[in-house]
Amino acid sequence: MSTVLSGVLPGIPSGTSPGAQPSARAAPAVFVLEQAAVRFGLGTRTLQALCDVNLQIDAGERVALIGANGCGKSTLLRLLHGLVQPSNGRVQFDAQLVQAMVFQRPFLLRTTAQNNVALGLWLRGSAWAPAKRLALEALGRFGLAEQALRPARKLSGGQQQRVALARAWALQPRVLLLDEPTSSLDPHAKSEVEALIQHIAAHDPAMTLVFASHNLGQVKRLASRVVYLEQGRVLADLPVQEFFAVGALALRYPQAHAFVKGEPV
Numbered sequence: 515m516s517t518v519l520s521g522v523l524p525g526i527p528s529g530t531s532p533g534a535q536p537s538a539r540a541a542p543a544v545f546v547l548e549q550a551a552v553r554f555g556l557g558t559r560t561l562q563a564l565c566d567v568n569l570q571i572d573a574g575e576r577v578a579l580i581g582a583n584g585c586g587k588s589t590l591l592r593l594l595h596g597l598v599q600p601s602n603g604r605v606q607f608d609a610q611l612v613q614a615m616v617f618q619r620p621f622l623l624r625t626t627a628q629n630n631v632a633l634g635l636w637l638r639g640s641a642w643a644p645a646k647r648l649a650l651e652a653l654g655r656f657g658l659a660e661q662a663l664r665p666a667r668k669l670s671g672g673q674q675q676r677v678a679l680a681r682a683w684a685l686q687p688r689v690l691l692l693d694e695p696t697s698s699l700d701p702h703a704k705s706e707v708e709a710l711i712q713h714i715a716a717h718d719p720a721m722t723l724v725f726a727s728h729n730l731g732q733v734k735r736l737a738s739r740v741v742y743l744e745q746g747r748v749l750a751d752l753p754v755q756e757f758f759a760v761g762a763l764a765l766r767y768p769q770a771h772a773f774v775k776g777e778p779v
């Protein structure tokens with residue numbers, strides 16, 4: 515039977531999960547996954563999207579999820595955000611921490627950009643007038659002040675992605691989950707949005723960031739730790755410097771090395 519425990523993670527000493535890194539962990543655990551699995555479908559038509567995932571993510575970590583299409587990155591993010599349940603294993607997270615997630619395809623409502631952002635705040639208990647003010651500020655932060663009153667769904671793909679990011683940022687999350695946050699942006703917007711993510715992370719060291727990306731340069735710039743997935747399993751989990759260290763990856767994790775080199779895996 516699957517078990518999802520949510521709550522204040524009492525009594526989970528840092529660094530004790532099966533997948534924990536040997537490095538000293540000073541920050542509290544934000545997520546602990548033990549033998550977590552996600553299966554989609556029923557009966558004989560099932561698909562194992564995640565399998566035996568052991569992972570501990572601590573406050574303030576910047577974790578990049580990488581791997582080929584279909585390896586389970588989005589499913590893992592959705593599992594962390596509580597949008598899918600584990601079919602096996604255990605997922606623990608601190609339900610008191612505000613989480614926000616930006617999806618691979620921005621999900622925007624049929625109203626203005628400003629209302630989209632304000633609605634996120636209103637749903638979390640803010641009154642409407644301050645929510646609208648904060649929404650405008652958040653849109654300005656993401657270079658969209660002039661688009662605030664335009665219907666969100668009429669904006670370009672990149673602008674829509676930035677509205678989704680502004681909506682997440684406005685919530686002042688303690689845990690930010692980003693699914694390929696810049697994949698639909700042009701090169702200029704890509705580096706602008708990446709710089710904003712970097713800025714947000716730098717000014718809020720306690721915020722935990724987990725993001726999926728196919729952009730290895732971006733992973734190097736934003737992540738402190740890299741989790742490499744293959745067919746739903748975590749095959750490598752290393753600090754970013756070790757992951758990209760010349761030679762080391764090839765010796766320890768040849769499949770992850772092949773992926774980084776762009777070879778078939």
Ligand SMILES: Nc1ncnc2c1ncn2[C@@H]1O[C@H](COP(=O)(O)OP(=O)(O)OP(=O)(O)O)[C@@H](O)[C@H]1O
Pocket residue numbers: 554555561562563581582583584585586587588589590618
């Ligand atoms: N809701 C769903 N129902 C059935 N199968 C699903 C569902 N969501 C994901 N899958 C399957 O689970 C596997 C993992 O998908 P997932 O979207 O997590 O991969 P990904 O690593 O994010 O891929 P990409 O790089 O293309 O975004 C895939 O085989 C996918 O088809």
Ligand SMILES: [Mg+2]
Pocket residue numbers: 587588589618693726
């Ligand atoms: Mg995905």
